[in-house]
Amino acid sequence: IARSCGFIVPTLRRGNAFGDAPASGVKKLKIATLKGCSTKYHFVVLQDERRRVFTEDEDIFSFDNCEVLRIVVGPLDVNCYVVWDKETLSAFIVDPGGDASIVADEVKRRGLNIKYVINTHGHFDHIGANAEIKTITGAATAIHGLDAPLLQTASVQSSFFGLNVDAQPEPDVALEDGEILNAGAIEISIIHTPGHTRGGISIYLEDDGVLFTG
Numbered sequence: 001i002a003r004s005c006g007f008i009v010p011t012l013r014r015g016n017a018f019g020d021a022p023a024s025g026v027k028k029l030k031i032a033t034l035k036g037c038s039t040k041y042h043f044v045v046l047q048d049e050r051r052r053v054f055t056e057d058e059d060i061f062s063f064d065n066c067e068v069l070r071i072v073v074g075p076l077d078v079n080c081y082v083v084w085d086k087e088t089l090s091a092f093i094v095d096p097g098g099d100a101s102i103v104a105d106e107v108k109r110r111g112l113n114i115k116y117v118i119n120t121h122g123h124f125d126h127i128g129a130n131a132e133i134k135t136i137t138g139a140a141t142a143i144h145g146l147d148a149p150l151l152q153t154a155s156v157q158s159s160f161f162g163l164n165v166d167a168q169p170e171p172d173v174a175l176e177d178g179e180i181l182n183a184g185a186i187e188i189s190i191i192h193t194p195g196h197t198r199g200g201i202s203i204y205l206e207d208d209g210v211l212f213t214g
Contacts, residue, residue, distance in 0.1 A: 059071070063205075063208035063209075063210060064208055065085065065185055065186060065205075066085055066086060066186050066205065066208055068081055068082070068083050068210070069081065069082040069106060071102060071103055073096060073097050073098045073099040073103065073129065074097035074098025074125050074129075075098065075125070075161070075163055076097070076125040078095060078098070078126055079095065080093065080094065080095050080096050080097060080099075080103060081093070081095065081212060082094075082103065082106060082107060082112070082114075083183070083186065083205075084110070084112050084184075084186075085183055085184025085185050085186050087184065087185060088113075088184035088185065089110070089112050089113055089184070090113050090183040090186070091107070091115065091183055091184075092115055092117070092118055092139075092181070092183045092188065093107075093114055093116070093117045093118070093133060093139065094118050094120065094203060094212050094214075095118075095119055095120055095126040095127075095214060096117060096128070096133045097124075097125045097126045097127065097128045098129050098165075099129065100129035100132035100133050101132075103129065103133060104132075104133065104137070107136075114133070114137040114138070114139040115140065115181075115182075116139055116140050116141075116142050116173070116181060116183065117130055117133050117134060117137075117139045117140070117141045117142065118142045118143070118175075118181075118188070118203060119141070119142070119143040120200060120201055120202070120203065120213070120214025121143075121144075121147050121150075121196055121197040121199065121201070121214055122143060122147035122150025122151055122197055122199065123150065123157060123196075123197065124153075124154040124155075124157040124158040124165045125158075125165075127143070127150070127168050128158075128165040128166075128168070130168040131166065131168050131169055140173055141168075141169070141171045142171055142173035142174075142175050143171045143173075143175060143201075144174070144175045144192060144199030144201050145174035145176065146194070146197075146198040146199030147197050147198065147199030148170065148171050148174055150197065150199075151167065151169065151171065152167045152168070152170075153167070154166060154167050154168050175190045175201060176190070177190060177192035177201075178190065185207075186205060186207070187205070187206060187207060188203060188204075188205065189204040189205070190202075190203065190204075191203075191204055193213070196214070200214060202214065
């Protein structure tokens with residue numbers, strides 16, 4: 001997967017600063033040709049027949065089967081996403097890096113049932129609210145097995161930025177490349193995309209042609 005229209009999509013490579021984790025998640029995904037794309041969002045719409053243009057002002061996105069809410073969280077202003085099945089309101093959260101109460105309020109306001117908290121990688125700014133969201137929603141936490149050890153080092157990581165983020169609990173699910181999770185009718189495909197970290201993943205919703213790159 002390469003850079004396309006301003007969306008920063010991780011390049012899959014063998015060997016990186018974090019070790020020699022193989023790029024096992026290489027897949028033939030067709031990136032749509034989009035105009036006016038913004039790097040503000042870390043997901044991209046795949047498939048030409050579903051192409052659309054996103055603007056800087058959008059925070060909620062509607063697709064055939066799901067809705068996606070973007071919330072900027074934490075001291076480093078990281079994108080967190082709440083994704084839910086339109087019919088069942090079964091949902092998952094991507095990268096709750098902080099501001100658990102804000103995310104939880106949005107979940108409650110929409111009556112969502114959160115099944116999973118999924119981390120695209122284990123850096124503190126993407127995992128910082130895992131424990132609080134899990135406590136509030138009862139969701140299972142999920143991260144690639146190679147990044148699971150980073151959950152316990154969140155405090156050390158954040159200290160380099162003059163911040164204090166608590167260590168996060170062990171994941172309920174240690175993800176692997178090719179694993180499939182479900183939230184209602186949403187099929188969540190896990191693609192191992194090492195590079196930024198050894199256990200970095202992308203999250204692919206094939207039915208709606210959406211890829212979260214983290």
